[in-house]
Amino acid sequence: MSDQLDPEPDAAAASGSGVSPSARPVVLVAHGSPDPRSPEAVREIALAAGAHVGFLEFNDPHPVEVLTGLADAGVEDAVALPLLLTDAYHSRTDLPEVAKRAQEGRPGFAVHVGRPVGDLSLAHALIRDLPDDTDGLVVCAAGTRVDEGRAHVAAVAAEAGRLLGVPAGPGFASGPGPTAGETVAALQAQGAQRVAAVCYFIAPGLLCDKAIESAREAGAVHVGEPLGTAPELIELIQKRAAAA
Numbered sequence: 001m002s003d004q005l006d007p008e009p010d011a012a013a014a015s016g017s018g019v020s021p022s023a024r025p026v027v028l029v030a031h032g033s034p035d036p037r038s039p040e041a042v043r044e045i046a047l048a049a050g051a052h053v054g055f056l057e058f059n060d061p062h063p064v065e066v067l068t069g070l071a072d073a074g075v076e077d078a079v080a081l082p083l084l085l086t087d088a089y090h091s092r093t094d095l096p097e098v099a100k101r102a103q104e105g106r107p108g109f110a111v112h113v114g115r116p117v118g119d120l121s122l123a124h125a126l127i128r129d130l131p132d133d134t135d136g137l138v139v140c141a142a143g144t145r146v147d148e149g150r151a152h153v154a155a156v157a158a159e160a161g162r163l164l165g166v167p168a169g170p171g172f173a174s175g176p177g178p179t180a181g182e183t184v185a186a187l188q189a190q191g192a193q194r195v196a197a198v199c200y201f202i203a204p205g206l207l208c209d210k211a212i213e214s215a216r217e218a219g220a221v222h223v224g225e226p227l228g229t230a231p232e233l234i235e236l237i238q239k240r241a242a243a244a
Helices: 009-014 037-049 063-072 089-105 122-127 147-164 180-189 206-217 231-243
Strands: 026-030 052-055 077-082 110-113 136-141 168-172 195-199
Touching: 026 037, 026 063, 026 089, 026 231, 037 052, 037 231, 052 063, 063 077, 063 089, 077 089, 077 231, 089 110, 122 147, 122 195, 122 231, 136 147, 136 180, 136 206, 147 168, 168 180, 168 206, 180 195, 180 206, 195 206
Parallel strands: 026 052, 026 077, 077 110, 136 168, 136 195
Antiparallel strands: none
């Protein structure tokens, strides 16, 4: 799938990404998923953030293709921003490789790599519209073998619990750490009767479904949606891009 991208705002808007000609174009780099709901949601996020988007696997276009397309259209530098919540393998390894390949393919073109978009401020989005009688909270996440990534999810869960005034903990769909169901059970053992499960995921997908199913089977009475186009996430994308 070729992507000869035009940095002019009208052309960019017509292609689904409104990018100001005075700003560095931003390419959101998503993991990609065989679940069609995921790339659809990611493209909606990119549109809301005024950004382009590329996928590391499963979906098109690849971020290197998007970046080199921008270079071919006359852009001198751009931002590659990981649409990821934790600083784990993809942000530490794949993103620098994407930038390197794009710059090597287009000498003189500069790619600035931004930080993942995970942040404690997203706790506000997670607890929005939760039932008033929620008395326990599990924050569901994909999971990672990187200790710092799991610690970040635990910190988000603690912040969400603090905002709600209820006990809270993380639950992971894969890797080390408690599953969502195990965290629901632990909260119930502490006396919680109406545990809610919220999704610390960018978009829907198989791992999100797995975590939610685990929470439901353990007795969670409410489940939330992935972040999607939550205003807190769109604001973070813009901040991370400006700081890159």
